[in-house]
Amino acid sequence: MPHQPFLAPSSAGKSMSPIDRSVLELCQCHGISRRRFLEFCTAVTATLALPSGYAQVVATALSQKKKPVLVWLEFQDCAGNTESMLRTSHPTVEDLVLESFSWEYHETIMAAYGKAAESALERVVREEKGKYIVVVEGAIPTADGGVYCTIGGRTALDIAQEVCGSAAAIIAVGACAWDGGLVRSGPNPTGALGLQGAVPGLNVVNLPGCPHNSANTAAVLVHYLTFGQMPALDPLNRPLFAYGDIIHDQCERRAHYDAGRFVEEWDDEGARKGWCLYKMGCKGPEANYNCPTVQWNGSTSWPVKAGHGCIACASPRFWDTKSPFYERLPHPAGFGVDVTVSEIGWTVVGAVAVATAAHGITSIVRDRRSSEPTANQASEKTGSKEQQSREQR
Numbered sequence: 001m002p003h004q005p006f007l008a009p010s011s012a013g014k015s016m017s018p019i020d021r022s023v024l025e026l027c028q029c030h031g032i033s034r035r036r037f038l039e040f041c042t043a044v045t046a047t048l049a050l051p052s053g054y055a056q057v058v059a060t061a062l063s064q065k066k067k068p069v070l071v072w073l074e075f076q077d078c079a080g081n082t083e084s085m086l087r088t089s090h091p092t093v094e095d096l097v098l099e100s101f102s103w104e105y106h107e108t109i110m111a112a113y114g115k116a117a118e119s120a121l122e123r124v125v126r127e128e129k130g131k132y133i134v135v136v137e138g139a140i141p142t143a144d145g146g147v148y149c150t151i152g153g154r155t156a157l158d159i160a161q162e163v164c165g166s167a168a169a170i171i172a173v174g175a176c177a178w179d180g181g182l183v184r185s186g187p188n189p190t191g192a193l194g195l196q197g198a199v200p201g202l203n204v205v206n207l208p209g210c211p212h213n214s215a216n217t218a219a220v221l222v223h224y225l226t227f228g229q230m231p232a233l234d235p236l237n238r239p240l241f242a243y244g245d246i247i248h249d250q251c252e253r254r255a256h257y258d259a260g261r262f263v264e265e266w267d268d269e270g271a272r273k274g275w276c277l278y279k280m281g282c283k284g285p286e287a288n289y290n291c292p293t294v295q296w297n298g299s300t301s302w303p304v305k306a307g308h309g310c311i312a313c314a315s316p317r318f319w320d321t322k323s324p325f326y327e328r329l330p331h332p333a334g335f336g337v338d339v340t341v342s343e344i345g346w347t348v349v350g351a352v353a354v355a356t357a358a359h360g361i362t363s364i365v366r367d368r369r370s371s372e373p374t375a376n377q378a379s380e381k382t383g384s385k386e387q388q389s390r391e392q393r
């Protein structure tokens, strides 16, 4: 039985609504112990790259009942980011962090519909101006006045301008909301753009990925609840804690890459032994994301662990710039452009041989030097010889 989160207050009844409870209380309702809650606080503190002492500060923030109103706008997309958020059958603490917010509007999953749904959104913009958080999923068509995506008779562009323009914080989830994603890839007949492209000047936190990872969304919201501001961002407005490192540097198959052991065909011996997927088109060397550490499906796996190369879904315009997905990157990462992929292992072996030889030479020199007297020992020896000859005289 799937977990049923995010019931709109109007359908759930005020006394049953998750927003009346702190994250800790929600955990207890779902049979998650206080110990597990505190473990989550420690883990999310580490995910956010905060000093460990902040775990208690995070725990205190998540024990508060008062949390901001949140609205979720869904435009031109496949609803994959909503699916990613709803995927769980057993809620984790990060699911409950998301659930604990006062979700006033999410047209895909809210119980209310039609006029009632749209008036809920209007009420938030009117009564919570400057205080609510808006999450945007999907691209925004701009061609022909934006007519290719309308909700309640209004274009996505019009809704985004109004709702985002009055929000306290804006989070764009998924590749489409970030830079247009699949919808914007050629030939893009609807003139689709990401949120920042369609509505310039907004202060947006981007959580790209296809789909986004809701563990990162929960971490961003935890940071906002704890410190009243969004985490540090990279030049593309992506949180550094999630997009600061290259996948290739975090990958469990990296040792095979360095050793030149590659999967050559699907289901060959290398595939069965978990060798590197570079030759099968893996884009991990050019992709920034924390996929290998937060993982998916309850942190049980991620694409490369499951045997498929990374498609760099959190990279700019990845549908156009990183495809074909099954063609290898032109130059092996970490080596000069003159090195081919078949030479990687030998290059490493050569480098190891050179290093070993250098180590051997260094050791020989060191051993010889250690057998030679030091300057002090030499002067002592010289002194004692002079003393001996003086004594003999």
Ligand code: SF4
Pocket (backbone or CB within 6 Å): 247, 248, 251, 252, 253, 254, 255, 257, 275, 276, 277, 278, 282, 283, 284, 285, 304, 309, 310
């Ligand atoms: S190329 Fe891909 S599979 Fe190979 S080590 Fe890098 S990220 Fe992992």
